[in-house]
Amino acid sequence: MKEKAFLHNVKLFCLLILLLFIPVTVLAQKKKKKETESEIVKKDSTDAKKGKKYSDLIKKGTVKKGLFNIIQVKTDVYFEIQDSLFKREFLIVNKLSQVPYDLNEAGLNKGMNYENKVISFYKDTIAKKVWVKTYQPKVSSPKDDAITASVINNFAESIIEVFDIETKNNDSSAVVIKVNKIFDGKQKSFNDVMGNIGLNGSVKSDLSYIEGLKSFPKNIVVKSQMTTSLSDGGATVPITLGVTTNIILLDKTPMKPRFSDKRIGFFTEKHWYFADAQQAMLEKELITRWRLEPKKEDEERYMKGELVEPKKPIVYYIDPSTPKQWRKNIIDGVHDWQAAFEKAGFKNAVIAKEPTEEDLDFDIDDVRYSVITYAASPKSNAMGPSVVDPRSGEIIEADIIWWHNVMTSLQSWMRIQTGPIDPKARGNKFSDEHMGEAIRFVSSHEVGHTFGLKHNMGASFAYDVESLRSKEFTAKMGGTAPSIMDYARYNYVAQPEDNVTVITPKIGEYDKYAIEWGYRWYSPNENETAKLNALLTKHQNDPIYFYGEQQSGVAIDPRSQSEDLGNDAVKASEYGLKNLKRVVDNIINWTYDKDQSYYETGKLYVGTIGQWQTYNDHVLTNIGGVYLNTTVHGDNKQSYVPVPAAMQKRAADYLIKNVITIPQWLFFNDILDKTNPLKDSPLGPYEYTPYTMARALQYEIMYSLLFDERLLRMTENELYQRNKTNEKVFTVNDLFKKLHQSVFAGTIQNKSLTILERMTQKNYVDVLIISTNKLFEKTDAKKTIQLKETLQMPHLCSVDDEHTARNINNYFLKRVTEVTSDKKGELSKVLQLLKLKKSTGDQSTQNHYLDLIQRIEKALNNTTF
Known part of the structure; x- marks a missing residue:
């Protein structure tokens, strides 16, 4: 240890001697270097200010x-x-x-x-x-x-x-x-x-x-x-x-806006206008549209009515990841709009193409390119949103999203709606040619949205149901409705003997009219507003040009429904049921695939049941329905027209025949020997037993049929029409009378009830009890019951992207309306009947009556009433 301490002291001494002999110039050089570095930093800062x-x-x-x-x-x-x-x-x-x-x-x-x-x-x-x-x-x-x-x-x-x-x-x-x-x-x-x-x-x-x-x-x-x-x-x-x-x-000067009109369907941007001369702020809506105008040298020719090419056409690119066999169909769906733009005075206005080597900068995510983007996804959908300059409504770029699995929806629609009349639409897999035709239709529909067009759910009402069975009419008019922007899918009305071949939706007269209204160019010297109004007035009484807004929630206007065809929902649905029976008879044959499971069979079966429910909804909307017309001063049209009483009665009779009486051919048939109805879910195929499904779907229709707002509209119609014209109306009491006589027919006749008859009575009584309880906002657990859609037919697009139909507000204090009295009155009438008949029928029927009596008495004796 002493030796180590000695050596350490020697090292320190040597280091001290060394430091004493370091030249002063070296220290001076280090000081100078430090000062120089400081000056450089300072100089860098100064240079930065000078732009260096x-x-x-x-x-x-x-x-x-x-x-x-x-x-x-x-x-x-x-x-x-x-x-x-x-x-x-x-x-x-x-x-x-x-x-x-x-x-x-x-x-x-x-x-x-x-x-x-x-x-x-x-x-x-x-x-x-x-x-x-x-x-x-x-x-x-x-x-x-x-x-x-x-x-x-x-x-x-x-x-x-x-x-x-x-x-x-x-x-x-x-x-x-x-x-x-x-x-x-x-x-x-x-x-x-x-x-x-x-x-x-x-x-x-x-x-x-x-x-x-x-x-x-x-x-x-x-x-x-x-x-x-x-x-x-x-x-x-x-x-x-x-x-x-x-x-x-954005351009310094925005595009000149075009103001919307509720009589024609365009997406819009809201705008507020203030001015000294006003007595109130002016609120207007600007339609969304591309800036389409003739070249300067072509303006005179355009004004004379000649077709000219626009200064800048609307160009869509096909995503390179799109499967090659569908590219032409998608491009054709875009080019089908050429005829509509020619109506507005422009030729070659719309172009769809695949990117080439000339498109050196092509990038799907670049807003300079409008692209139909193909998405690898299990989602079955497509949509056509746009990027809009909110200052003017000018569409800058369009983004169509095309989900790969949209073909599953197309196949389901075609098999169920056209299988009976078209052998090409029956197998588990379609030919590329047949599927390509469907893809072309979807392409046209979604591209229509990117032109600014909203859904026109009222277009299909323009065609008479019988005309959809005409080979000549469908060939002439092209498809199922005068607008491809409707959800008028495939022709389920035509019967096998009609030999109808044009069954796919196509761009129609309304679409051409809407494009002309939205895209015709007017010179600064013309009165644009007057000319646009003249075009609307010219067609205001022609159902071909009727615009029906998409409705959210419970539909009010039966003309503007999704997935419907023709001007008579009862007749169209009756034809549809005839075809559905043909589908049910052939489901096993159409889905046959040797050594494969019955998965496709179960899926087609559940889709068929869903189509039945769709028909029920179409018919149901007529009961308590009101035709909502967009009117202006001077057109002499009524804004609110109740559905005629005769039509409402026919609708009630249809539901009694096909829903209140559960169709056994649909729910109890030989298919059940092989599979239950199947619906895909994130956890795999989900099976529905026929009794459970029939009970749930019947309940859903009954609940909607006795929906408070529907009954209120019927009451208001009775009050208004009788005070005005003494015209015959279909009343709430008329509806309850029909339902009562049907639901309790076996009871009135002292019969033993079947399982399905008991099911129907339970559904009916429960709907009355639950809906009446809701009127009083009970906190009982029953109040929280919400109907969930057991089935839902596939849809395209999204209602979230557009303003839906106007809301008719009748929610205020419903508990003091006639609806409460009508529902409780019907419950009392049912109770009296059951007490009178409680000892009739077999043991199961008597047990059933005792159960219903106790439920109704509990509901009617509830102190909150």
Whole structure:
């Protein structure tokens, strides 16, 4: 130990001697070097202010020139914004580019546009910052009106982001800002993907990054990978999304808007107008449409009625991932609209094509390209949304999402609706030619949405039911309705002996009329409003041009229903039932596949039952139904026309015959020797027993038939019509009388009841009790019972994307209406009958009566009444 201490002291002494002999000049040189480094840092800072740092950025990074020059230095991304672009309006468009399995299963897919907003950049030279603001461009006022100052202050912009100015370009005509934070998930200002698609998690910025950048003359494209995690039953599931942000420069002068009219169906953007001369604010809706106009040199020819090519046609690209055998069908579906645009004066206005080598910059996520995107997904659907300039309603780009599994819906419709009259529509797999025809129809429908057209659910009512059985009529008119924007699927009315061959929906007269109204160009010297009104007036009394809004919830107007055909739901459904019986007789043969399970058999069977329920709903809507007409002063039309009493009676008789009396051919047949009805679910095929299914679907119709709003409309009709014309009406009492006589026919005749007859009586009594309880807002558990759709025929598109039909409000204080008295009166009448007949029939029937008596007495003696 002493030896080690000695050596340590020697080392210290030697080090001290060495330090004493270091030349002073060396220390001076080190001091000078330190001072020089400080001066360099200071000089760098000064140079940055003078723009020298800009040169370093350019030297170190890569530059992509365009709307904003994009400078990328390793992982740092900078925008170089020209002074001329400050205060200009831009549109942010955010889309999904990639999704993991977990979100695909939930129905989210590539191509979906989830967030749009208008922004402007503002340069702050004092604070050396760039502010980004957003606003809702839905308010206007004349520039020189006094009220405009108030409009500016009351509809002001909001700040959503701020950037430090890093430097200027060489001639100081642009500033440079670092933008990583708005694209890598640190900030939600430009892209709040998690919030907009409904995920609760926040972006994990350390697991997110900017993936790619492009800059073009009028837009920027930035692609990112955004990661979050979700808890699923305790386990954490990682979720990474590919997202694309487009920043688009909007035109200084927006397209001239065209104002909507409720008599024709276009998607709209709401707009408020203020002016000094007003006595009230003016609210209008701008239709959404493409900017289609003739070239300057063709205007005179266009005005003379000659067809001309538009200055800029509407172009759709086919996603390269689309299976090759369907590409031509999708393209043909787009080109079928050419005839409609010719009605508006334009030829070659719509083009669909596959991207070629000439489309060097083609990118599905780039808003310069409208794309029919093909999504590998189990979802059976398609939809056609658009990106719209909210200032004018101009459609900038369209995003049609085509889910691969939409073909399962098409096959189901064709087999069930046309199998009896078309041998090509019977097998488990169709030929490519036959499926291609269906794909063409869906393509046309969805593209119609991207032109701004809403669903026209009233179109099919224009055709007489018998005409749908005419080979000549269907060939001449082309399809099942005058609009492909209706949900008029396939011709289920035509019978095998009719030899009808044109059974697929096609673009019709209403579609051509709507495109002409929305897209015909008018010169500044013409009175556009007068000409548009003249076009509407010309066709106002022709059912071919009738527009029926899509209805949400319980339908009021039976003309505007989904999946229906013709102007008489009872007659059409009766023809439909004849064909359904043919389907049921052939289900096993049509689905035969040697050594395979009965999976396809069960699925076709459940689809057939679903079609039966669809017919029931079509008929049901006529009871208490009202024709809702969009009227204007001077047209001499009625706004509210109750469905004729004769039609309501026929509808009630149909339901009694085909629902109150459960059709045994449908629910109890030889198919049950092989399989139950099957419906796909996330856990695999779900089987329904026939008794359970029949009971649930009958209950659903009964509940809807005795729905409070329906009975209230019948009461109001009775009051109004009798006070007005003494015209015969179909009353609530008439309805209850028909139902009572049918439901309790066996009881009245002292018969022993079958299981199905007892089931029907239980359903009827329970519907009366539950619906009456709801009138008094009971907290009893029964009140929370909600009917869930046991079956649902497949649909296309989404009602969420459009305004649905107007709401007729009759909810106020329903408990003091006649509905309460009518329902309780019917319960009392049933109770009296059951007490009188409680000892008739076999033991099961008597047990059944005792059960119903106790239920009704409990309900009627409830103290809350």
